[in-house]
Amino acid sequence: MSATASTQRPRLGVTFWLLAVALVALYAILVPILAALYGVSVPVAFLLGAGMCAAPLLALWYPRSSVAVFTVAAFVLPLTVSPDRDPVWPWPWSVPALILFALFVLTLTMQHGWRLGSLALLLGLMGSLAAPLLLPDAASAGAAGADLIVTASIATVAFVVGVLLAGRIRLGAELTREREHAEFERSRRELVEERTRIARELHDVVAHSMSLIQVQASTARFRAPGLPDEAIAEFDSIAATARSSLTEMRRILGVLRTEDHTAELAPQRGIDDIPALVDSTRRAGAPVDLTHEVEGEISAAVQIAVYRIVQESLSNAVRHAPGSSIGVSVTTAGDDVQVVVRNTPVPPSDPGTPGHGLRGMTERATLLGGEIHADRDGDGWTVSARIPRQPAATEVSATASTSTSTTTTTTTTTTEGSA
Numbered sequence: 001m002s003a004t005a006s007t008q009r010p011r012l013g014v015t016f017w018l019l020a021v022a023l024v025a026l027y028a029i030l031v032p033i034l035a036a037l038y039g040v041s042v043p044v045a046f047l048l049g050a051g052m053c054a055a056p057l058l059a060l061w062y063p064r065s066s067v068a069v070f071t072v073a074a075f076v077l078p079l080t081v082s083p084d085r086d087p088v089w090p091w092p093w094s095v096p097a098l099i100l101f102a103l104f105v106l107t108l109t110m111q112h113g114w115r116l117g118s119l120a121l122l123l124g125l126m127g128s129l130a131a132p133l134l135l136p137d138a139a140s141a142g143a144a145g146a147d148l149i150v151t152a153s154i155a156t157v158a159f160v161v162g163v164l165l166a167g168r169i170r171l172g173a174e175l176t177r178e179r180e181h182a183e184f185e186r187s188r189r190e191l192v193e194e195r196t197r198i199a200r201e202l203h204d205v206v207a208h209s210m211s212l213i214q215v216q217a218s219t220a221r222f223r224a225p226g227l228p229d230e231a232i233a234e235f236d237s238i239a240a241t242a243r244s245s246l247t248e249m250r251r252i253l254g255v256l257r258t259e260d261h262t263a264e265l266a267p268q269r270g271i272d273d274i275p276a277l278v279d280s281t282r283r284a285g286a287p288v289d290l291t292h293e294v295e296g297e298i299s300a301a302v303q304i305a306v307y308r309i310v311q312e313s314l315s316n317a318v319r320h321a322p323g324s325s326i327g328v329s330v331t332t333a334g335d336d337v338q339v340v341v342r343n344t345p346v347p348p349s350d351p352g353t354p355g356h357g358l359r360g361m362t363e364r365a366t367l368l369g370g371e372i373h374a375d376r377d378g379d380g381w382t383v384s385a386r387i388p389r390q391p392a393a394t395e396v397s398a399t400a401s402t403s404t405s406t407t408t409t410t411t412t413t414t415t416e417g418s419a
Contacts, residue, residue, distance in 0.1 A: 019056055019107065023100075027053040030096040037089050039082020048077045052100050059108045063116050070104055071123040078131035091144060092131040093151045101151065102158035109162025110169065121159050125152055199253050200360050207249055208315040212284045214242035215318045219285040270303035271337075274310055274330055281314045281326070288314070291329040298337060298389045305364040305387060306330060306339055309372070312357045313341035313383045321345070321381065336370075336386050344380030361385070 027049055034045035055070035078092030093101065101124055109117025128151070132144040217239035221232050269277075271294050278290045310328060317326045321343050329340040358374055361383070365372040370387030 016057070016060060019060075019103075022103065023053045023056060026096050026100055026103075030094070030100070033094055033096060034077075038080075038091075038094065040077075040080045044080050048073050048080070052077070052097060052104075056100070056104045056107045059104065060111060063108055063112045066104070066108065067116065067120045067123060070101075070120065071127050074101065074124050075127035075130060078128060079134060081135075090147045090150075092128045093147055098151050098154060102154050105155050106158040106162045106165075109159055110165045113166060114159075114163045117159050117162055121155055124155065200363075203249075203253055203357065203360060207246065208311050210242050210246050210249065211315045211319050212280060214239050214246065215284040215286070215322060217242060218322075223285050269307040269311075270300065271298065271306050271330060272303075273307055274328070277307070277311055277314065278328060281318060284318060286314075286318045286322075287325045289325070289327045291327075291331065293331045294337070295332055296389065298332075299368075299391060302337055302368055302387050302389055302391065305368055305370075306337055306385075308364055309339050309361045309383070309385050310341060312361055316357055317341070317343035317381070324380070332389065335388055335390070337389050339385040339387075340382065341384075342377060342380055342382040344378070 030053070031042075031045045031049045034040040034049060035042050040048075051069050051073035055066045055073070058066035058069060074097075077097065081091065090098075105117055105121050105124070108120050125148070129148060132148075217235045220235040221227055227235075271292075275290065275292060278288050282288050310330065314326065314328070317324065324343045324345055326341065326343040329338070331338050361374075362372055365385050365387055368387050368391040370385060370391075372383070372385040374381070374383045376382075
């Protein structure tokens with residue numbers, strides 16, 4: 001059995017049983033009629049009747065073989081009638097044989113298309129047309145011609161119906177495939193979006209912490225003079241391990257992260273957590289000036305975006321411009337929250353390795369209807385962002401929580417970091 005037949009068998013279960021019941025009933029009618037009314041010997045009636053009734057079932061899996069079986073039966077059967085039969089009975093097609101012919105053409109066309117269906121129709125008619133030519137005395141020319149016309153008409157109608165049903169079945173199969181494909185694409189899109197979200201949070205949280213560990217370990221000998229050589233070697237080992245981990249994390253992010261996708265924001269940190277973030281950077285040895293002037297109601301999604309932008313900017317500053325002074329400003333002006341992070345100077349020998357940080361910041365700002373710019377500013381590097389404090393509902397991700405309020409705070413601190 002071919003692969004096509006094996007794949008179709010589950011779909012043909014109901015069709016097979018309905019067709020089998022109809023064919024058994026027709027076989028039980030055809031054989032007695034052939035023997036009693038047409039004078040066909042009983043063994044021949046059983047054999048040829050079995051061939052005609054088996055052909056529609058055979059057509060489900062072996063279409064060409066079924067055409068051959070039915071054509072031979074349709075050609076031989078009219079030639080086996082008794083010469084002295086009653087001429088009032090239709091010939092060369094009896095009524096049960098005519099029904100079998102129409103059913104065969106219908107089944108073949110539905111399952112295998114119009115080409116095989118038209119072949120079965122033409123061969124069946126041509127085979128039966130030979131009977132009046134070979135047995136001119138079996139019936140009058142008018143009776144045989146009328147029978148052939150009726151048979152051709154009914155079989156042609158069955159062929160047309162089969163073509164229409166085949167088109168409907170094919171359309172249904174295509175729609176099913178499209179639904180399956182759409183479901184597969186949806187699942188894959190959800191997987192990619194989840195990987196992007198994981199990569200973003202991994203970069204925002206873990207990479208920032210690893211950068212601080214590396215900076216703290218590298219500058220420990222300068223911040224704490226008099227350390228023994230063993231301690232200095234240990235700190236150098238920690239810094240090397242942190243750098244290696246950052247390199248490996250960048251490789252993992254490259255695997256997880258694919259094309260740009262709409263950012264998914266989950267409530268984590270907000271604007272009120274920025275002073276603590278700055279303090280952790282100062283403990284790493286970086287001099288940071290913070291201006292934190294925020295008032296009024298600010299969306300939770302905006303607070304998360306502002307925190308991530310400041311976090312990424314600080315991480316880039318301590319990684320690419322160690323020892324430079326950093327200025328952080330988070331203020332509100334009208335309907336916007338403005339963020340400016342500037343570090344100076346930038347070592348000219350450090351071009352900076354392109355990563356996912358700027359892309360992530362841009363995604364977050366754009367998602368909320370804001371804008372962000374990052375470029376050299378004289379001898380330094382400046383990241384500036386403007387985000388509406390209450391973005392439009394269509395611009396906020398569905399994962400952002402409801403708006404929260406922040407109390408009016410004004411904090412201006414200046415701290416000199418150690419060398």
